[in-house]
Amino acid sequence: MLRLFISAVALAATATAHCTRPQLVEAVDSYLEAQTSGQISAFKARFDNSTWLGYYENSRKLDVSTGVLNTGLKVxxxxxxxxxxxxxxxxEVIANDPANPHVIGTQLKFANHKINRVDSIVTKPGDWLFNITGYSYWVTQEDWSAIPEEKRDTRETIKKAADAYLDLFNDPTVEVPWGKPCVRLEGGLYGDPGPNGTCAVGVPTGVPITNRRYVIDEMYGAVDVLNDFGGSKWPDSHEFRIEGGKLRYVHTMTHCGIPNCGVLRRRQWHFPAIRGIDRSMIEV
Known part of the structure; x- marks a missing residue:
């Protein structure tokens, strides 16, 4: 009897965990309205106070009234x-405004069909390879449209591909399902967009990527992973587009707290197979 009761509770929890796409779309629309207007009252009305986990910017828990949401951005x-x-x-939010440029990645988590956690990576000039011109241009050149249902990968396949890429940073023996082409957008710096483009360049070693939080959307073959990047635990977002089980696009944004993570000030960098943006365009 106890076993049946536990199974019933687990089944009920699983059932209530599911949400509808229109519900989620409506909540995101409210978030975008808040970020555009700087007025957060309508967005806050969607919070589930009984299960509230917090509002986070760059891995710091803040009062929502003190965050970037209170600054209207030209999205x-x-x-x-x-x-x-x-x-x-x-x-993914881009504010291509010379006066106040931002690239933001925000995850919303829900309970009882209301928001119970807001988790954002907020990047601006001085963050890793930040270049609003490059980021704004290249996102419009990519195809993130819905994948036909018969060609969609499973959630497991999408997550496995993302984890393989992230695991590679700390284990060079990991086999990653590289697509061809594959191109990475990193802060504003873009890889080779041609037919031979590869994401298998510029991957460091000895860098653990921990505290991973996943949002998976099979319709778009995509997953976003918020994480703590490296030993310094820099707040980071890696978003992936998976097509046919292989990596097609990678978008990254990283907040370091020091200009360009202290890297470009120390040494000259060389980026193989990089087009469209030269080092003079990188905002340091």
């Missing part, structure tokens, strides 16, 4: 993932 581009299984969303 010029946004794109979202909707995870109806785990009741989470991810939104």
């Amino acid at each position: 010029t581009h946004n794109r979202s993932l909707y995870d109806t299984i785990n009741c989470m969303t991810y939104t």
Whole structure:
């Protein structure tokens, strides 16, 4: 009897964890309205106070009234993932405004069909390879449209591909399902967009990527992973587009707290197979 009761509770928990796409879309629309206007009252009304986990910016728990949401940004581009299984969303926000440029990655987590955690990576000039011109341009050149249902990868395949890429940073023996082409957008720096483009360059070693939080959307073959990057635990987002089980696009944004993570000031960098942006365009 006890076993049956536990099974029933587990089944009920699983059932209530599912959300509908329209519900998630509506919540993201409210988030974007708040970020555009700087007015957060309507967005806060969607919070589930009974299970509230917090508002986070760059891995720091803040009062939502003190965060970037209170600054109206000129949002010029946004794109979202909707995870109806785990009741989470991810939104890439670009504010291509010379006066106040930002690239933000935000995950919303839900309970009882209301938001119970807001988790954002907020990047701006001085963050890793930040270049608003490059980021804004290249996102419009990519195809993140819905994948036909018969060609969609499973959640497991999508997550496994993302984990393989992230695991490679700390284990060079990991086999990564590289696509060809594959191209990485890193802060504003873009890889080779041609037919021979590869994401298998510029991957460091000895860098653990921990505290991973996933948003998976099979419709778009995409997953976002917020994480703590490296030994310094820099707040980071890696978003992946998976096609046919292989990596097609990678978007990264990293907040370091010091200009360009202290790297470009110390030494000259050389980027193989990089087009479209030269080092003089990188905002240091």
